[in-house]
Amino acid sequence: MRAVTFSDKKVSQILRRNFVCGWDNISESKSYAGKSNSHMPSNSAVTVSNCSGHHNVQMFFMTPDAHIVNCLPGFWDVKSFLMEVQLASKLNKLYKSTRSIVKRNDKFLDIHLEFAFFNHKSLSGKSQLQKFDEMNLNRREETDFQRMDGFVSSGFKTADQVVHERMAERPFLKYEEFDVPSFIDMGRKKYSYDFGLSSQKGKRTEKSGKR
């Protein structure tokens, strides 16, 4: 994110103007924090598909009184990120509206599901699951990634769809109440990579080919 998306002029401008921003290192404090090789600013980087690194990065968009309107796990490219920011702003306006809580929550659900459905075309190509995550989900008896046409399974949904389906179930939750572990469960928690790193960092650790 820091190497590509946040350095985009439009992204940094929007974050600076419309948001109060902050970050926290969760490696020691949260059990769901992922584990991977350390990547320094002095290392080169490669872009990955949206939601990759879901256990390593979680980005929350909240109302001024810290109710979550959108959450993005992992990496997101510039275009997708800007679409998600726009959605968050729309939901913030909804939160401030004078509608009843029930109507507001219903609208929250509609907006997220509509977004999952209508923006899917432009996001899906960039939100394919990484192979090791797909394999991990494949081994499970049940997952909301599985697309069902009636009783027949018809492959996996893309990560962007699942993010918004999961958000739709969590209307305006407080940050403290948000169940991050289940929200970011999109496959493997631990993996290693060699993005721009030479030597042993990207070595295969198991004969099965797990990295």
Next chain:
Amino acid sequence: MKKTTVFVILIFICIQISFADKFVRERVSAKKVEKNVEKLEKTIRWHRNFDELKAEAKKKNKMVFWMQLVGDLNGGL
């Protein structure tokens, strides 16, 4: 000649459309990563304390953008 040019342009447009929203892996050089991280720290004020962040957001009536990372935004990730 004219037909060929139109045909080539159409093929080019089709290729552009088909690649428009597909994920393309890009490499970012170490120099650029370093520069971007430096820029990121300068252009945006990043809070480290969630309660302080909330208080400022409430005061300014601005939305909150909070990021949880395994590592440091300006260091090892």
